[in-house]
Amino acid sequence: MKIFVNNQEKTVVEGCTVKNLLKSMELTSSVAIWINDLQLLQGDYPTYILKEGDKVKIFKPMGGG
Incomplete structure (x- = not known):
């Protein structure tokens, strides 16, 4: 199944x-x-099942100060 991660197409298994x-x-x-x-x-990361065509954006923490 295809999803988009940070605007890049990615294939994952059904039920991922x-x-x-x-x-x-x-x-x-x-x-x-x-x-x-x-x-x-x-808290929902382990149970949220991705669906075909989902647009996922991932933001990594940034250090600084």
Whole structure:
């Protein structure tokens, strides 16, 4: 199934959760996720199942100060 991650097309298996997506991309859950312009809470990463055509935006934390 095809989704878009940060505007790049990506193929994932049917039933893929956000947590599985992050694992496949070697990312931790300490990122902010928006799906179809709605923010997803970190507690929902393990259970939110991605759907065909979803537009996922991943934001990594930035240090600074």
